[in-house]
Amino acid sequence: MAVASSLSMSLVSTAAAITKRVPVASLSSSAGNEPSVSFSSEPSFHGEASSNLKRRQLIFGLGGALTTSTLIPLNSASGEEMMKKYQSYVDLEDGYSYIYPSDWRDFDFRGHDSAFKDRYLQIQNVRVRFIPTKKKDIHELGPMEQVISDLISKVYAAPTQRPTIYSMEEKSVDGKNYYTFEYELTSPNYSSVSFATIAIGNGRYYTLIVGANERRWKRVRNQLKVVADSFKLLDI
Template identity: 70%
Template structure:
């Protein structure tokens, strides 16, 4: 389904209760592996009580390192496109690919994030929060869920949201919603893809985006990232 310049005012107020999306900085301690390195995410607390994830290199014994990297190689042997690298987090239960020349960085309240080396607004980030829902379909019809998220969760009060595309995908009996949207403010506009899914008692969100002025040049590249998101059983 394609929706252009949508009016978002009709969304039911009760959908916010269906979503069960508290403003949470829930970030568990985890160990994650990519195709080239192993990183460790430690939960830290700022002076104002907000939590954020700061990743540091984790040195492992040869046996542990081999055990972690081998499943990663097998999992993505047929899936990682040329010029991309895989990020796999077995403990937190998700994976995706990102452009090979991007670098990891800390994004507040997110579990993992990578950005272009020169264009910081061109990035991907993943976060998750706990939920009692079992599947993304439990939130309601795809159109209502996405409209609510873009208008009430992603857009700031001074931004005008526009949704261009919505897709539902089923992979290994797991359901994913992926959608494209633009947030326009008086001085700046950003374009993004988001993929959302529920599994492992968690609601996962991946967002990959860029400045709207560059969107035509990078859209296809970033769509690969959005479509690559997978839930892993933990």
């Protein structure tokens, strides 16, 4: 296991991504029975200290394998500025990486492998989890529109929540396929909006979710989209 959160400007070559965006209207169906493994988007905060050991090992570990510049395209208009705003999280043991805002801190999110949150707003966070699968690629789950619609309505949304899907995006990077989508969960007294990225590799079905309170979404949407787009599978 090795991690680097260095802000090195070393040039890293990356494969071109093929992206397809699909705008989607409201999804009004209520959630069905939840499967035995839930990817609930409702926050559950507990025992932050219990997760700190692994996170410290990952963040301040052996280093040198990947850097923030690996995960942020350096040919973007504001690549250097973005690298000052984000830190990288690389888990070589579990086979994934992503970036998160540099002022966020790690915490324990029940049932997830890694998670970071805003210092002051716990609901504004990113988390990653995975489950075993015999499938080799995300396309084996079915058509993107159906997969995402079922996932949000039957898994992410609680019975009291109304889900709305705003957009779907498919991309392929280094031969690995990803679905990224934006959705809102509306409750009688509360609404949250999130991006999720799902992918399959290493015999695992990975899910990254990054979200915020609906009232803050317009302010932080672009920042959180960078996090969702940065999720990448690593061969293990």
